[in-house]
Amino acid sequence: MIRTSLIAAVALSVMAGTAWAQTWTGGDDLPTSPLACDATPATAAAKPYDGAEPANVPDRKGKEITVVDVPKLIGIGYFNATSKGIADAAKELGNVSVKTDGPTKANIDEQITFIDNYITSGVDGILFAANDPVAIAPVLKKALSKGINVVGYDANSTPDARQWFVNQAEFNGIAKALVDNMAKEIGEDGAFAIVTSTFTTPNQARWIAEMAAYAEKCHPNMKWLETVEAQEDNVLSFNQASTLINKYGDELKGLFGMTSVATPASAEAVTQAGKCGEIAVVGLATPNAMKPYVEKDCVTSVVLWNPVDLGYAAMHVMRAVADGALKPGATSVTAGKLGELQVINGSEILLGAPFTFTKENIGGFDF
């Protein structure tokens, strides 16, 4: 009886689950805008400034300012790199004192509490990477109302809750780079699966949605097998990738890693399964974690922006906003050694096109 009930429970849940599986891609519901299949750059329609303005800002031009950086969470490699970039830029500018602080898990509630506490402590500027674009909005609006400059990076909030957002790369650009690289490696009719963090992580969900749209438009014969969740946990990512490899056998030709944790773990799963060269791994990752696999020819291309540059740009934008040098309607901003960065989508500053690391160039990066 025990066993029957157990089996019944398994069978029931499986049926329920499979019923849902059909409708699911792992993306979000927002409209997508896939790029052209060739290298034609997107022609973005000029959009008026849609960010917000802080109230009663004191004159901070050229003055020493205190800035706090609140990433999604602290204690992971990626945000460690962005905070390094922020600190580098602050040191270079010389008139900014900056501190990175945030929750130890990517949790909207704790992130809000952190920002709230820093508003009370009286900072001049807040840099943030949002865990949720809407949930963070009320507290950012509170910061703006107290005359604090607010600039986002990595993960946006709603535009009306911050002044500027430093965009590492446009979603459709990332999607194109990932899917094109995959198609090059596994062919136009290859089958692939995706390992992501969670379906609620806005950036990943957006990328997956854009990838689906772009693959449908430009690589219609590629087969999308499935997407699995693996948090930001490398052992779980490894286990999930191994299971996918075991499940699909020779059918599986490629794995996408959607986080800087999932990609090396997927590469490791392919390596330990002895499938190097048979299963391609393409994904977002930092070069240091990928070097062993790229050097062994197990992975040929890794897509990412430089997170140190992202933090660096964010700090420069913050300074420019505080100085009044970056005003609504501007079309570009100067960010130290990165030079001129373009303004897109009204109030976003584009770091550049996503960068593809290969065996030839990966040795030159250390982050």
Add this chain to the structure above:
Amino acid sequence: MAVAGVLGRRSAASRLVEGYGQELVVLGAIAALLVIVGTVNPRFLGENNLISMFSGNAYIAVAAIGMSLVIISGHIDVSVGSLIGVLATIAGTLAVGDYPIWVAWTVPVLVGVVINTFVGALIAYFRIPSIVVTLGMLSILKGGLISYTAGTWITGMPPEFFIAQARLFGIPAPVYFMVVLTIAMALWMRYAALGRAIYAVGGNPEAARASGLYPERVCVAAFAMHGFFAGIAALLFATQLQVIQSTVPPNLELTVITASVIGGVSILGGTGTVIGSTLAAILFACISSALVFLNVSAYWLRAVLGLLILATVLADMARRRRHRAGRL
């Protein structure tokens, strides 16, 4: 009862059910999963997937051995996930720091023993409930680890460091660790004086004291051994992949505790075996693999897992009740 004759004939079997009822339930669940999913997709029973399932969760099984000791002795440890994160980071740091490999392997285990001996002493001699001490330790270890590493990944360990990737007769090392440690501890718990004392103290500390045991010492010993197993688990965890994240593995403590209790270790202390907790850890690995194989939408994955845990627990309760009814 009318079935008395039948019961009499099957007394060996019923004794097995009596002694290892929960273990059999978990084993049955594993078997059912293997059969059902294997029928749907034979690749589930492929050599590679079986190896993945058995080795992937071996570190959880090893940690659950220690957790079972602690729970059987009447306590709990919610800090084990943070401890494993800290110990894995220590192992990695030593391995890249030009220390001999055996140092990188043994120091984390020793540190685990020292930290948990201290925790056990706080619990035993200051009479603080274990959940309070370990809640505190959870914060201290986690916060300390993050302040120290800021989450910088550890890479570039020498190749001979990766003990969990070694294979013998085609089977990965973690499986050997899991099997050997489980069997050794199961025998130890059954026959060694200290092993039996842990049951006695967990079942009824005052009665144990009256019969000449020292509950305080037994508690410290249980925690010290738990630290040892956490150290081994941390090693397996750290050497599975080429990078160590140097953060606290999310929700690991809940997984380890769940494995112990699903395996039949009573949260009230005094009963359970480490065989059950290891089987439960394997069951978890089978479930998460099966969910991918059966195309269960990942959105519903956790709900299915929760249902399965609930079903196992309720089945166990039903079994115990029937058993009790049978005895009356």
Add this chain to the structure above:
Amino acid sequence: MSRYLVRHETILAVLLVLALIVLSFQSDRFFTVDNLLNQGRLMAEVGLIALAMTFVIVSAGIDLSVGSILGLVAILLGVFWQNLGLPLPLAMVLGVVAGGLAGLFNGIIITRFRVPPLIATLATLALYRGLAEGISQARSVRGYPEWFFVLGQGEVLGVPTQVWIFLVCAAVAAVVLGLSTFGRATYAAGANAVAARFSGIPVDRTILLIYTASGLISGLAAVIFVSRVSTTRSDMGTGLELDVITAVVLGGTSIFGGRGTIIGTLLGLMLMQALKNGLALAGVKGDGTIVVIGLILIATIIISNLVRRETDG
């Protein structure tokens, strides 16, 4: 026993006052009406659930599923309102009721099937979070009407709305636990369930009610939370249970049951929030703050135990 309770709470009160004094010297922005009220807003959800958790732990139970219930109710609130098209007030009520049902389900597993609370709620922790994820399909529900935000972002007579709600609930909880028959039944069930049964106390019904209340109040906290952050996500409230349990245990409630007060829980909550906020204002980073909270938790209980041993012996 009552002498012990007074002692633990006295120690805690002294600690709290000390912490407040030290922290106000560290930052002049700490001890201001504005900041303190704001902290009240931030701790309302944890605080509300901690009130119910005090009952749960006093009855020798534990409820690990509260964070998951919060997430589930948040998702259901959005689904009821947007997908089923119900009026928002009705959706709010139904959400809270759903929380109560989730709690009732916990209670049934615990009382009917005699599953230890830790295991029962460990299972429903996964189950409820899983339901939230499954139902939401990772979609958020946003765009609530302006009046809804009064609950989480608004003020009444200059005090955040949810602080009023919390104060009312705290007063009710203190009276019920301290003065009512139900409160006495809770203590009796926690101190010695068998003896309580023999003396005619409806132990099972008491426990069933406690877990239902825990679910209801988690549902209420969910509605306030959604109103505060103006969106729903299935990962809301993850890990909240540990914060809640820390506050309650810091407040002197014995994890073995039979002992604890609402006043103690309130003091524990305030001490925790004061440390989190005060240390942040004093320039200590988040990772340092959680270390301090861990140390204080252990130290408080040690001191309290030592003092108790001294007076006892």
